[in-house]
Amino acid sequence: MSELSPIVADWFKAKGWRARPHQLAVLEAERAGNSVLLIAPTGAGKTLAGFLPSIEDLIEAPHEGLHTLYISPLKALAVDVARNLSDPIAEMGLKIKVETRTGDTPASRRQRQRFDPPNILMTTPEQIALLLSHPDSVRLFGGLKRIVLDELHALVTSKRGDLLSLGVSRLARLAPQVQVTALSATVAQPETLRDWIAAPVAPRPAVLLNAPGGATPELSILRSEDRLPWAGHSAAYAVPDLYRIIKEHGTTLLFVNTRSQAEMLFQNLWAINEDSLPIALHHGSLSVEQRRKVESAMVSGRLSAVVCTSTLDLGIDWGDVDLVVQIGAPKGASRMLQRIGRANHRLDEPSKALFVPANRFEVLECEAALEAVAAGAQDSETPLPGGLDVLAQHLLGLACSAPLDPDETFAEIISAWPYRELTREKFDKVLDFVSTGGYALRAYERFAKLRKTPDGKLRIANPQIAQQYRLNIGTIVEEPMLRVRLVRARGIKKGATTGPIGRGGRMLGQIEEYFIDQLVRGDTFMFGGEIVAFEGVVETEAYVSRAFSDNPKIPSYMGGKFPLSTYLADGVRRQLADPESWRVLPDQVREWLEIQRAVSVLPGRDSLLVETFPRADKYYMVCYPFEGRLAHQTLGMLLTRRLERARAQPLGFVASDYSLAIWCASDIGGLIRTGRLSLDQLFDEDMLGDDLEAWLDESALMKRTFRNCAIIAGLIERRHPGKEKSGRQMTMSSDIIYDVLYQHEPDHILIEATRRDAARGLLDIERLGQALRRIRRHIQHKPLDRISPLAVPVMLDIGKEPVFGEAREAVLREAADELIAEAMHIDKRAAAR
Known part of the structure; x- marks a missing residue:
């Protein structure tokens, strides 16, 4: 096991601590020239393990300029780690300079860091891409010794992970001596993550280290x-x-x-x-x-x-x-x-x-x-092949730094794990798109971003392209946002559209544009922990004033909703199928399931329960796949197409994480009972073929997904110097371009990227396919004369009004009382009790 230097050993002793075996193992592996993946539980000292080799190296051989890059998925994490690292460095009396660089860092400091970098820089994947786009990146990163990737599992399954992998591959080219240390507490597939960090620094191996677990939570x-x-x-x-x-x-x-x-x-x-x-x-x-x-x-x-x-x-x-x-x-x-x-x-x-x-x-x-x-179970997603839109963004960034050689660049790109299977043909198509916009768009000068040099390399067409690239870098595409500024009440004069507004003007944060579009002046909503009144919008800022209200609206955000993992979904199905496990449930929940078992049936672990019943003047079909909202929404869209062909006259559907309800004008239960509608055929996996393609062709979802891909790839720019496009402007631009590409170049790389994103993120096609295979020939139909207790939650979502706060809770309570009373054949007042 590696020995600590006297300075570090004395620091541990003064603290009353001893270096843990896995911390010393990381140090030993790094001294042997290996990269490392350390998997350790929370509180095991992962951060110190990651930086111990850097501290030891800087003690032994003081280094001018950038020695270690620490890359994290969160700005707050980078700031926190910098704080926790600075204290030990100061206590050891070391002259090691530590700084952070995120989107929150002042521009003046970011500019200075390019020419006078610290020894250790805490940053994010986006900032690495930004730094690599400058011509001085060779000087900045040429002496880099180590890269520390914290919470790597949180990055590798997203487009941010694709961008990071490409950035690490470029860093490995600029600094061939660099070693990578990855840290994580939760990893479902450690061998895959080890390969992920080893790919850009091959042929040197990466060592996998597992620290012992801590106390049971x-x-x-x-x-x-x-x-x-x-x-x-x-x-x-x-x-x-x-x-x-x-x-x-x-x-x-x-x-x-x-x-x-x-x-x-x-x-x-x-x-x-x-x-x-x-x-x-x-x-x-x-x-x-x-x-x-x-x-x-x-x-x-x-x-x-x-x-x-x-x-x-x-x-x-x-x-x-x-x-x-x-x-x-x-x-x-x-x-x-x-x-x-x-x-x-x-x-x-x-x-x-x-x-x-x-x-x-x-x-x-x-x-x-x-x-x-x-049980210590892990259910994080598996990393997928890299996105072509991210690759397009990265290639433009490389060209902003220096003219790129296609052959050398291709070799560098495929050293990144997500792009290891990228073909030269696909790479050339992406490069052609970055250069000209592709076949359908090459006639437009605005899409010509790269020009050939006499020696066959590709350089940016003009300096403004580099400026635009740096303003629009990144893979996180949120809904169009407006800045929220606090002003004095009635600070906006009627008819005024420009100039300073009201007094105050403190920035509270950002809010999605589509939410503000629903408001009229005087509407109140919650933001930043207080109630504010909407005063108006000027350009990209929403002005609000402090207000009082008993029923303010709650801003809704399109992002941030997590899918139900397959592991937990299976756990829910297992509980439902095992009445013995109900003993640990609250009385209310256990009684609900027991009543369901009495008036209907409960779903099996590997089967699908389909209930049909009439209600009011409609006929309902409720099924319980327990595969998450995205998969259920896709299933609902495809089932309604099939039900239309079966003349069941579907009128609509609603999906939750647990179930799906479809309502029809025709007696769908009767169609199933008489054999005119086969559930095995209705839920056949072939719906993911022609039915899916036909739906996608006429769905607005593809255009929304294309807009995100086009923004990441640089075809549509969110920001320009001194101004920012509105959501409406970006939507109009992307819709027009999508129609042109779909009609004239359907194999365009952005159309391909759009289809992949829709299938993976917005439709959850892979998971839906697995569910359909799981339930094949295991579908149980239960015809009922009224709603079942298990159907009450999803039925409450039908026709739901956008009511917020206590009023919404009251509306849901009242509706639930009526539905459960109907399901149990009892008086509504008794149900409420």
Whole structure:
């Protein structure tokens, strides 16, 4: 085992610590010239293990310029690690310069870092791409020794991972001596991740190290005395219990799955905060100043609780957090393990976590998650081949740095793991697209971005292209956003369209444009932890003033919704099929399932239950695949096409994570009973062929997906110097281009990228195919004369009005009472009791 230098050994001794075996093993592997993948539980000292070789190397051979790049998926994580690394360096008395570089870093500091870089730079994949696009990248990165990739599992399954892999391959070319250390606490396929980091630095091997596990976490599910909702995701019923729990603990992190849930829960807690507890809000749409203020208060122990989204669930050491609360079902075991690790960030003491289901089906999912976490199960996604739109962005960035040689560049690209199987033919098509726009667009000068040099290389056509590229870099394409600025009430004069507006003007954050489009002046909504009134929009800014309202709207965000993992979905089906497992369920949920078993049947683990029943003047078919909302929405779209051909006259459908309901004008149950409609044929896997293609051809989803691919590939630019395109402008541009390409060049690389993205992310085709194969010839039809108890949650989503807050909860309660009374043949007042 490698020996520590006296300076580092003395520091450990002064702290009363001893270097852990896996920390020394990383140091030994790096000294042997190997890259490393370290898998270690939360609190095991992964960060120190990642930086120990850098500190030792810089002690032994002081280095001018950039020595180590630390790349993380979150800005907050980069800032947190920089803080936790700077203290040991200062305590050792070392002259090692550590800095961060994210989108929140002031432009002046980012500019200075290119010419006077620190020894260790904490940054993100987007900033690496930006730095590589400058002509001085060879000088900046030529002496680079190490790359540390933190929480790698959170990157490799997304387009950010594709961009990172291409960036690491370029860094390995600029600095052939570089070694890679990857750190992660939750990895489902460690061998794949080891290959991922080894690919760009081959033929040197990568060593896989597993640290021993820590203390078993203490997990529980909230048992509330209040009635569990049938549907919804706010968990408003549990707010009094949550407030009591916050008071009983030192510091609590409350994780939710979406930003709108975060705003709602924060307001609900403040409404009953009689003790004036310091409770804060943290999510990605808030201003950087507000987020940093919350993070600083957390570190210093000045907060009782923080309501947050995934912005705080990766690797951040908040010190004295003693409880993590997951509001709503976690959707994935690996994600839940990460969040649990934010509590009691010490290896030898158990983390403490509480699950708070928002509805009755989520109780089952929380039970499945509890079992998965106890078993240490991992369900993170498998990395897929790299996106062609990301490759196009990267190639343009390389050309911004220096004229690129196609042969040398191709060899570099295929050294990145996601692009290891990329063919030269496909590469040339992408390169041609970057150069000219492709066959259908090459006549337009605006798409000609690269020109050939006399020696056969490709350079950018003009300097403005590099400027545009750097403004639009990245793979995260959110819905068009407007900045939210706080002004004095009635600060916008009628008819005014330009100039300063009102007084104040503090920036609160960003909000999606489509939400603002639904508002009229005076409408109130929650944002940044307070209630504001909409005053108006000027260019890309929405102006708001402070307001009071008993029923403000909750901003809804298109992003941030997690899919139900296949592992947890199987766990839910297993529970439903095993009445013995119901003993651990709350009485309300257990009675619900028992009534379902009495009046209908329960789904089997590997079969599909299809219930049909009349209600009012319509006929319903409800099925329970438990494959997640995306797969169910796709199934609903394809089934309605087939039902139209069968003359069942489908009128609509609604999907949840657990079930799917379709309603028709014709008696669909009668068609099935009489054999005129075969369920085996209706749910046959061949629906993913011609039916899917026909639906995609006429669906607006393809155009929306194309817009994202076109933005990433650089065909459509979000930002221009001094201005930014509105969502409407980008949509109009992308729709026109899509129509041209689809008609004249259907094999265009962006059309190919669009189809792949739609199948993977928005339609979940692979998962739906697996489900259809699983249930083949295992479909059970149960005809009923009225709604079943199990169908109540999904039926509540039909015709749902956009009501928010307490009013929405009341509407859902009333509707649920009526439906369950109907299902159980009892009086509505008795059902309410």
